[in-house]
Every structure is written in structure tokens, then in C-alpha cells.
Amino acid sequence: MATNTREAHGDLVLENVTKEFADFTAVDDLSLVVPRGSFFALLGPSGCGKTTTLRMVAGLEQPTGGRVLIGETDITGTRPHERPVNTVFQSYALFPHLTVRENVAFGPKRRKAADAMRLADDALELVQLSHLAARKPGQLSGGQQQRVALARAVVNQPEVLLLDEPLGALDLKLRRQMQVELKRIQSEVGLTFIHVTHDQEEAMTMADTVAVMNRGRIEQMGPPERLYDLPQTAFVANFVGQSNLGVGRIHGTDGDFIVAEVSDTKVRIPKQRSEIHDGQVMFGVRPEKVRIHESQPVGTGNDVRAVVTDVSFTGVATQYLVTVPSGANWTVYEQNLDVEPISLRPGDDVWLSWDPTHAFGVPVDEDGRKAALAEDGA
Amino acid sequence: MSRTRSWVSDHLAMIIAVAVLVYLFLPVLYTFVFSFNNYRRSNITWNPEGSPTLKHWANPCGAPGVCPALVESIKIGALATLVATILGTLIAFALVRYVFRGRSSTNVLVFLPMATPEVVLGASLLTIFIQGFRMDLGFWTVVIAHIMFCISFVVVTVKARLQSLDPRLEEAASDLYANPRTTFLRITFPLALPGIVAAALLSFSLSFDDFIITNFVSGNETTFPKFVYVSYTRGIPAQANVIGFSMFLIAVLCVIAAQIIGSRRRGVAA
Amino acid sequence: MTTAFAASAREAGDPQLTPPRRGGRRRGWTPYLLLVPGLLWLTLFFIVPLVQLGSASLQSQWPGAPGYYYRDVNVGNYVDALSSYGVHFLRSLAYAGLATVLCFVIAFPLAYAMAFKAGRWRNVMLILVVAPFFTSFILRTIAWRQILADDAPLARTLNALHLLPGGHITETWVAVVAGLTYNFLPFMVLPIYTSLERADPRLLEAGRDLYADRLTTLRTVTIPLAAPGILAGTLLTFIPAAGDYVNAELLGSDTSTKMVGNVINSQFFTVLGGYPTAAALSISLMILILVLVLGYVRRFGTEEVL
Incomplete structure (x- = not known):
């Protein structure tokens, strides 16, 4: 059984995977399916369990409960070298005593591939590093080391390729460039990529599917635009982009909308955009969906009074920080479409409005309550 | 004058370091010099007659x-x-x-x-x-x-x-x-x-x-x-000086060779 | 020792190697199998001999049969040893302490220059520091005897200037301390260099920025950065210096500069019936040094000195 786990083939499946360390639970009853050939991102803050999940897929840690499968093959309990899985490590972990080519050929040689060196050269060509094949890793720049690490993993044509914060050590420009390149390589080789990151922008721009992790659990999973448009928890609402939030109580319905009262203001949320249909609800709306007015607008749907606390001009847009009656700080992005933008100063009274079809409702939890009160307070 | 003083204070550590290195090598130098001594009974005092001589180096196992x-x-x-x-x-x-x-x-x-x-x-x-x-x-x-x-x-x-x-x-x-x-x-x-x-x-x-x-x-x-x-x-016997100094030479050459090989291995091409 | 520090010093410069450690593996009997041969050796040839030495230090001599001993608990050996040779103990501590301080004073500027001023000469200087110690320790000490001899230039010049009170350098405590200082200097230089080399030179710049004068920077930034090295260096200098007898033998006088090492050596080899006294002296020296070292480490440092 153990001998053919290396030949396993298919989607990556995690079934109720749990990892407990002596004093805390890193991953808590996690189940998920990553379809073969997809670019999947695990997104979350540090300590959320994403790296532990990755290490369990690689076989570097063993789960304390649950199963890891590739297709129909159960690979739980097998050692890393028995799995068709390769990892691009955060610090690259290139072997300092071997040349770039020997590093890349390491995997194929262990699998007794007859043409290990040629495979290595092909992989180096894929990452455009053929000219550096004879160098030692110590002689390469960070970006080049990153690409060697990628080639060293890709060359094995694994069923699943794991990327552990692979761009973390690179500067912004190089990061952007590598994001594009990683996507190109993934579509070229057609392997399943699982990308672990804490950078929401990176996850959103690269992955087909993003899973947001928090405290060892997946909060929400889906295509990036869906996560952004309709977060299902307060944590996602704030970790993926920014959200203006308020805690309210549901009063009733109005056609396709739920009506809730947030600090004496009635707000409407589309029924199919709310997780909650009675009792307490966390109301939310994205900053760029909110308009700012000097006087009360007419016929906009939802509106609320606010006081400007800060204005910052960023070129394409102006970002306003305002305090709403609940005491929360909201953010408003106003695109600078007019030649003369409205000139507001801190202390000015304003009105905010938004199209109620953009509002969303999520359950009230600790994360959300904190976010609603302290949002952008800093 | 003040320029000399500031040069000295800027390079103070290096000046002391060089002085310490001289101090470290002084006995080695003595060992080396006395390996050419045409001594009579014990190789402790320098005998100007017939020194320096290469005879101990020519016959290191002579004693x-x-x-x-x-x-x-x-x-x-x-x-x-x-x-x-x-x-x-x-x-x-x-x-x-x-x-x-x-x-x-x-x-x-x-x-x-x-x-x-x-x-x-x-x-x-x-x-x-x-x-x-x-x-x-x-x-x-x-x-x-x-x-x-x-x-x-x-x-x-x-x-x-x-x-x-x-x-x-x-x-x-x-x-x-x-x-x-x-x-x-x-x-x-x-x-x-x-x-x-x-x-x-x-x-x-x-x-x-x-x-x-x-x-x-x-x-x-x-x-x-x-x-x-x-x-x-x-x-x-002065042969002890010959052997002692040769050990020093061999060790230094080994260390230098190791350094060169090491830096080539690591291949620090800047 | 010297190359060990040189090696670790070189490693410290390699930026590839800064690992965030995960705990070691925990698996069955493997570690014990790895340990057994080495620890057995240390037990058999370090611990057991010490126990035997301890028991020898309590033995008594057969009356009328000098050189033959029987098992006993003769604490008198310690009383004799310490009352007869207490002055040698004090002398050893004083000489070793003085040599350690001198080593520090000489080693610190050298290590500092190597770490921050030498630039591309750094490795060359490192080799130069270690190199003299490949010439035999005994040969170098004999060379010092020649350098400091009465008819050599140094003593002659000092005598001509009437700067040498007794007229000699050899046969005095000055020569013994000078010899100890010379012989154990690299044990001070290399650890200090290693800790300074690991330090970020920008810290020194920041220090110079905050405190205009160099002395304050030295006191508040540089010396604390070198602290682990200074701690290791003082131990590596003091311990062998306190137990040494070769320098006192070759450079000192027959009477007034003998250290405890000389006494132990001669009691073992030349004094008939000196065996239990020599053993008692050895045990006392070991305990004294351990107590001093533990107190020193507890006062100034961490566990991982070496």
C-alpha cells in the first residue's frame, strides 16, 4: 500500500483533519476538496493554521485526526518522500552545497528518473534560469533563489504543489512580477497549486479559489470576487478588503430586503445577501460602495449622518474617515471623477448613502463586534 | 600635528592589533632564528661563530x-x-x-x-x-x-x-x-x-x-x-626548532589552502 | 579550541544559516545508541578517575613502608595540603587572574580591529592569530625564556635605564604572568572576535550617533555586544592558567613563583609518599575552580558559554 502512494492521482481531499499540539489546536476539523489542476489559495493571518495544514499535506506533520487523500488514495501517515507532493519552502531551503542544476535534479534522481539532468534543465528553462544552472544558491539573488525553488518542485510533476508564502521575502516589484510568472507556470504545467499566504491581494490576484482560514478553521471558501462581494463572516469582511460594519437588530422585511436597525438608523439588506434573517445581525457595506454628500441626498435608499475625521487624497480616489452615529469609524472611497472634487475638511457634517443591493449581513461574533467598534480607529 | 593625532585615534585599534600580532609572532621568530644557530651544548644562547648554519635543516633527524x-x-x-x-x-x-x-x-x-x-x-x-x-x-x-x-x-x-x-x-x-x-x-x-x-x-x-x-x-x-x-x-637540539617551525609552516599552509578551497566552494562572486 | 572558534566564526558570517528551529525529533532509542560509546569513554576515563583520585586523596601511608598506601578516610591529607601549600593556591589564583585581565586588555582591541576595521584582511588576521600556536607550546615558552633572559636586549635595555628593580625578568613572577598571558591569549581573542563579528556594525554606528564620545559607545554598546565572548574567553583563559605549571617551571624561579600545578606535579613524581597530598591538592584545585566558575557564570552569564 505504502509503495504506491507516490502514484496517487486526483483531487486533494482533506477529511475532518485536526492537528492538536500540546497546548493548542492548530487545525480544527478541516474538510476541503481542491480540484485537480486548480490554483488554490489558503489565506489567513499568521497563526491561523494555514502553514500547519500545508505541512500535513506535505507529510511534514501528521494530523491528530482525520484523513488526507489524493483521489482515492489515503496518504495519511505516509512520510513526505512517499507522497506525490512537493513544496516550495518559505525560505526556499535550497541545498547550499549543490549547484542550481543539482538542486533541481535532486527529486528526479531520487525517483530514479533516467534523464534527471535533462528534466532539470527543462525545468530551469521554464523559470528562465538556464544560464545560472552551474551556480551555487549562495550566488543568486532572492528572486532567482525563489525561481530555483519553484523549478525544483515543478520538475517532479507532483499531483499537488505547495507554496508556503513563496513571495514573502521579495520586494514589492519583484513580488508583482513573480505573481504573474507563477500564474503563467501553473497554467503551463497544469498542476494543482496550493498557495499559502497572509497577503489577501496576492491570494485574490492569483488563485481560482481562495479559502480564508482563521483559528484553525475555514471561514469561507470561493472564487476571489465572490469572497469580496459577499463575505459570510465578519472576519472575512475585514480580512479580504475592508468593510464598514454595524451591529443591528432585524425588525422585519420589505419586499426582497430585510430591515434592520443600527443605532437608530434603518438599513436594508437584500434577503439573499444575508446569512441571518432574524435577531441580531452584523450589517456591512464596502467603502467604495458608499457615497459622501454635503447635504441629505434624495432617493438613494439608505443614508446616514456622519462627521468627517480625516481626508486623504490618493490621486485616483480620495479616502475619507468618518464617524457614524454608532460611534464606529467608517471608510469611504470617493473616485475623483469630477474636475473639482467636493472639498471636505475634518469636522464637517456629511451624509453617507449607498445602494442597499450592495449591503450584506453576517452573523454577529466577537471579531465583528470588535471590528465594528474599533474599525479603522488607528 | 592635529591631523597626525586624528589619524592615530582613527586607527588606534588597528595599530594595537598589529602590535599584538608582532608580539604573538616574536617567539616563533626566535624559534626560527635559533634553528640556524651553531650552538655548542644547548641551543639557548646565540653563538656568532659559524652561525647562521643550515646544517640542522639539512639533517632534521640528526639529534x-x-x-x-x-x-x-x-x-x-x-x-x-x-x-x-x-x-x-x-x-x-x-x-x-x-x-x-x-x-x-x-x-x-x-x-x-x-x-x-x-x-x-x-x-x-x-x-x-x-x-x-x-x-x-x-x-x-x-x-x-x-x-x-x-x-x-x-x-x-x-x-x-x-x-x-x-x-x-x-x-x-x-x-x-x-x-x-x-x-x-x-x-x-x-x-x-x-x-x-x-x-x-x-x-x-x-x-x-x-x-x-x-x-x-x-x-x-x-x-x-x-x-x-x-x-x-x-x-x-636545534632540530627541535626545525621541526617546531616546520609544523607551524605546514599548519599555516593547510589553513590557507582550506580558506581558498572554502571560498571557492562557496563561490562568493559578490 | 582555537580552530573551533575560528570555524564557528566563519559560519556566523554565512547569511544562509539563520534557522528558526523546530524542536528535535523524539524517537526511541536512537539518541542513546549515539551517546553510549562517547559517554562510556568519558565515564570510564574522566568520572571514574576523578572518583579514584578522590579516594586516593583520603588514603593513608603504611607506617614504615613509604610509597605504599591503604584505603582510609584520612581528611588530614587535605589539612596538610592546604596548610602547607595554601600560598601556592593563592599564587595560582593571583597569577591566573592577572593573566586573564592582561589577556582581555590585549585581546579586546585586536578582536575589535579584526571584527570592524580589518575589512578584507579579516581572514588573514584570523590565521595570523592562530598560526603561532602551531609551534609547540613548550618551544614557544622556551623562546620566551630566551627573549626575557638577562643578557637579551629587553632586560639589558631595562637594566641600563635602571628600570628593573631586581635586575632580572626571568625567575620572577613577572615572567610567569607574561608567559601565561602569551600562551592563553588566543583563547580570549577568538571568542570575543566571534561575538563581535556576529554583531551588526550598524549598532555601533547608532551608538556613536547617540553618544558622541567613543568611550561611552565602547562601554554601553561594544562591550555588552562582546559579553558572551568575554565570558567564554575569561573561562578559557583562567581555567588552564590556574592549573598550569609549565610557565612557572620554565620562566619562574625555583622557590618564590611555584604554582599549585608545580606542587601537584612534584608531589606525584618526586616526593616519596606525596601521593595522597597530591591527590588532595588536585581535588581541592578542581573544586575551587568549579566554585569560582559557577559563581562567575551565575553572576555574569548564561548556561551556554561554550
Whole structure:
């Protein structure tokens, strides 16, 4: 059984995977399916369990409960070298005593591939590093080391390729460039990529599917635009982009909308955009969906009074920080479409409005309550 | 004037450093110079008549006993190095790679011989060889003693190297289909090797130069340092200077070669 | 020792190697199998001999049979040893302490220059520091005897200037301390260099920025950075210096500069019936040094000195 786990083939499946360390639970009853050939991102803050999940897929840690499968093959309990899985490590972990080519050929040689060196050269060509094949890793720049690490993993044509914060050590420009390149390589080789990151922008721009992790659990999973448009928890609402939030109580319905009262203001949320249909609800709306007015607008749907606390001009847009009656700080992005933008100063009274079809409702939890009160307070 | 003063204060550390290096080399220079001395009874005072002479360099084994003592020192050094390097490396691997009961007492046991003065080590070994194990003092008791004090230094050296290795390298190897055996042979061992080699060189130089412990446990066995010490009262032959200075040259050349190979290996091309 | 520090010093410069450590593996009997041969050796040839030495230090001599001893608990050996040779103990501590301080004073500027001023000469200087110690320890000490001799230039010049009170350098405590200082200097230089080399030179710049004068920077930034090295260096200098007898033998006088090492050596080899006294002296020296070292480490440092 153990001998053919290396030949396993298919989607990556995690079934109720749990990892407990002596004093805390890193991953808590996690189940998920990553379809073969997809670019999947695990997104979350540090300590959320994403790296532990990755290490369990690689076989570097063993789960304390649950199963890891590739297709129909159960690979739980097998050692890393028995799995068709390769990892691009955060610090690259290139072997300092071997040349770039020997590093890349390491995997194929262990699998007794007859043409290990040629495979290595092909992989180096894929990452455009053929000219550096004879160098030692110590002689390469960070970006080049990153690409060697990628080639060293890709060359094995694994069923699943794991990327552990692979761009973390690179500067912004190089990061952007590598994001594009990683996507190109993934579509070229057609392997399943699982990308672990804490950078929401990176996850959103690269992955087909993003899973947001928090405290060892997946909060929400889906295509990036869906996560952004309709977060299902307060944590996602704030970790993926920014959200203006308020805690309210549901009063009733109005056609396709739920009506809730947030600090004496009635707000409407589309029924199919709310997780909650009675009792307490966390109301939310994205900053760029909110308009700012000097006087009360007419016929906009939802509106609320606010006081400007800060204005910052960023070129394409102006970002306003305002305090709403609940005491929360909201953010408003106003695109600078007019030649003369409205000139507001801190202390000015304003009105905010938004199209109620953009509002969303999520359950009230600790994360959300904190976010609603302290949002952008800093 | 003030420019001179500021130059001096800017380079003060370097000036002192150069002075200290001169101080360090002064006795070596003396050893070297006296290897050309045409001495009469003992090679302690310079004899202007007939000096400098190359005759001691032409015949380094000319003085009775000097070359046999050198050979004994090399044999003892090689044996002690071999055994101490193996035993010490194993301990270092256990200490760095495993969590086990008794780890801190192991650390203490390894540290203690280094914190014990050599006379005490020598005295205790002499006592056990005579009163306890009832062994005849000689070549083997010297080897046993040298292995003992080299082990701790090997452990410290190899441990430092192992601790500086990124544990992810081994994870990466196993992620790339290397089984534990291959991971050790292809990754861990080659990366630990510079530390092991350094430990072996250190062991050899400690063993080769040891006098105090050797003097306690050697009986009639004569090593090179013991030969020099014993001949001090009778008259040191200049061949001792020839050999002492040659050892210095060989060691310096080895270190330089190692540095060149090391930097080429790492290939720091800036 | 010297190459060990040189090796670790070189490693410290390698930026590849800064691992975030995960705990070691925990698996069965493997670590014990790795430990057994080495620890057995240390037990058999370090611990057991010490125990035997301890028991020898309590033995008594057969009356009328000098050189023959029987098992006993003769604490009198310690009383004799310490009352007869207490002055040698104090002398050893004083000489070793003085040599350690001198080593520090000489070693610190050298290590500092190597770490921060030497630039590309750094490795060359490192080799130069270690190199002299490949010439035999005994040969170098004999060379010092020649350098400091009465008819050598140094003593002659000092005598001509009437700067040498007794007229000699050799046969005095000055020569013994000078010899100890010279012989153990690299044990001080290399650890200090290693810790300074690991330090970020920008810290020194920041220090110079905060405190205009160099002395304050030295006191508040540089010396604390070198602290682990200074701690290791003082131990590596003091311990062997306190137990040494070769320098006192070759450079000192027959009477007034003998250290405890000389006494132990001669009691073992030349005094008939001196065996238990020599053993008692050895045990006392070991305990004294351990107590001093433990107190020193507890006062100034961490566990991992070496």
C-alpha cells in the first residue's frame, strides 16, 4: 500500500483533519476538496493554521485526526518522500552545497528518473534560469533563489504543489512580477497549486479559489470576487478588503430586503445577501460602495449622518474617515471623477448613502463586534 | 600635528592589533632564528661563530630521539583524532537532533572535562591507571587520555555546525523523495562535514601539542613536546626548532589552502 | 579550541544559516545508541578517575613502608595540603587572574580591529592569530625564556635605564604572568572576535550617533555586544592558567613563583609518599575552580558559554 502512494492521482481531499499540539489546536476539523489542476489559495493571518495544514499535506506533520487523500488514495501517515507532493519552502531551503542544476535534479534522481539532468534543465528553462544552472544558491539573488525553488518542485510533476508564502521575502516589484510568472507556470504545467499566504491581494490576484482560514478553521471558501462581494463572516469582511460594519437588530422585511436597525438608523439588506434573517445581525457595506454628500441626498435608499475625521487624497480616489452615529469609524472611497472634487475638511457634517443591493449581513461574533467598534480607529 | 593625532585615534585599534600580532609572532621568530644557530651544548644562547648554519635543516633527524618522538606524536594524534572525532560527532548529533531524557546531564558531562585543569585530569588518569585499571603507562594510556579530552572539543565544534544548519533543508530533501538514509547521506552529512573536519583538525592539534596530561600518563613513552621539555635541562637540539617551525609552516599552509578551497566552494562572486 | 572558534566564526558570517528551529525529533532509542560509546569513554576515563583520585586523596601511608598506601578516610591529607601549600593556591589564583585581565586588555582591541576595521584582511588576521600556536607550546615558552633572559636586549635595555628593580625578568613572577598571558591569549581573542563579528556594525554606528564620545559607545554598546565572548574567553583563559605549571617551571624561579600545578606535579613524581597530598591538592584545585566558575557564570552569564 505504502509503495504506491507516490502514484496517487486526483483531487486533494482533506477529511475532518485536526492537528492538536500540546497546548493548542492548530487545525480544527478541516474538510476541503481542491480540484485537480486548480490554483488554490489558503489565506489567513499568521497563526491561523494555514502553514500547519500545508505541512500535513506535505507529510511534514501528521494530523491528530482525520484523513488526507489524493483521489482515492489515503496518504495519511505516509512520510513526505512517499507522497506525490512537493513544496516550495518559505525560505526556499535550497541545498547550499549543490549547484542550481543539482538542486533541481535532486527529486528526479531520487525517483530514479533516467534523464534527471535533462528534466532539470527543462525545468530551469521554464523559470528562465538556464544560464545560472552551474551556480551555487549562495550566488543568486532572492528572486532567482525563489525561481530555483519553484523549478525544483515543478520538475517532479507532483499531483499537488505547495507554496508556503513563496513571495514573502521579495520586494514589492519583484513580488508583482513573480505573481504573474507563477500564474503563467501553473497554467503551463497544469498542476494543482496550493498557495499559502497572509497577503489577501496576492491570494485574490492569483488563485481560482481562495479559502480564508482563521483559528484553525475555514471561514469561507470561493472564487476571489465572490469572497469580496459577499463575505459570510465578519472576519472575512475585514480580512479580504475592508468593510464598514454595524451591529443591528432585524425588525422585519420589505419586499426582497430585510430591515434592520443600527443605532437608530434603518438599513436594508437584500434577503439573499444575508446569512441571518432574524435577531441580531452584523450589517456591512464596502467603502467604495458608499457615497459622501454635503447635504441629505434624495432617493438613494439608505443614508446616514456622519462627521468627517480625516481626508486623504490618493490621486485616483480620495479616502475619507468618518464617524457614524454608532460611534464606529467608517471608510469611504470617493473616485475623483469630477474636475473639482467636493472639498471636505475634518469636522464637517456629511451624509453617507449607498445602494442597499450592495449591503450584506453576517452573523454577529466577537471579531465583528470588535471590528465594528474599533474599525479603522488607528 | 592635529591631523597626525586624528589619524592615530582613527586607527588606534588597528595599530594595537598589529602590535599584538608582532608580539604573538616574536617567539616563533626566535624559534626560527635559533634553528640556524651553531650552538655548542644547548641551543639557548646565540653563538656568532659559524652561525647562521643550515646544517640542522639539512639533517632534521640528526639529534638522537627527536624524530622518534615526532613519529610517536603523529601516531598518537592520528589515533586520538580518529576515535574522538567519531565518538564526539555521534554525541553532537544526539544532542542537536533528538529530545531525550538526560540531555542536560549529557551537556554537563561534556562540558566538565573542559572546565577541569589539565593537572587534575592528568593526576586522576595516572591514579586510575596505576591504582584502578593497573595498566602499564605508555603509548596506549596516552592515546586513551587524549581521546578523553578531545571528545568534548569535538562535541562543541560539531554541535555548533549542526545548530547552524537550517532544519528545513532536511525537510526539503524528504519532500523531494529522499528517504531518511538518503537525506542523511546527501544533505545532513555533507553539510555537517566542514564542522567534523574542523573538529578533527582541532583534536589533532590539541593532542599533538599536549604536554601536561601526557607527562602524567606516558611512562617511558616520549612525545615531541615531552622530548623538548625533557631536553630543556640537558640541552635542546636545534632540530627541535626545525621541526617546531616546520609544523607551524605546514599548519599555516593547510589553513590557507582550506580558506581558498572554502571560498571557492562557496563561490562568493559578490 | 582555537580552530573551533575560528570555524564557528566563519559560519556566523554565512547569511544562509539563520534557522528558526523546530524542536528535535523524539524517537526511541536512537539518541542513546549515539551517546553510549562517547559517554562510556568519558565515564570510564574522566568520572571514574576523578572518583579514584578522590579516594586516593583520603588514603593513608603504611607506617614504615613509604610509597605504599591503604584505603582510609584520612581528611588530614587535605589539612596538610592546604596548610602547607595554601600560598601556592593563592599564587595560582593571583597569577591566573592577572593573566586573564592582561589577556582581555590585549585581546579586546585586536578582536575589535579584526571584527570592524580589518575589512578584507579579516581572514588573514584570523590565521595570523592562530598560526603561532602551531609551534609547540613548550618551544614557544622556551623562546620566551630566551627573549626575557638577562643578557637579551629587553632586560639589558631595562637594566641600563635602571628600570628593573631586581635586575632580572626571568625567575620572577613577572615572567610567569607574561608567559601565561602569551600562551592563553588566543583563547580570549577568538571568542570575543566571534561575538563581535556576529554583531551588526550598524549598532555601533547608532551608538556613536547617540553618544558622541567613543568611550561611552565602547562601554554601553561594544562591550555588552562582546559579553558572551568575554565570558567564554575569561573561562578559557583562567581555567588552564590556574592549573598550569609549565610557565612557572620554565620562566619562574625555583622557590618564590611555584604554582599549585608545580606542587601537584612534584608531589606525584618526586616526593616519596606525596601521593595522597597530591591527590588532595588536585581535588581541592578542581573544586575551587568549579566554585569560582559557577559563581562567575551565575553572576555574569548564561548556561551556554561554550
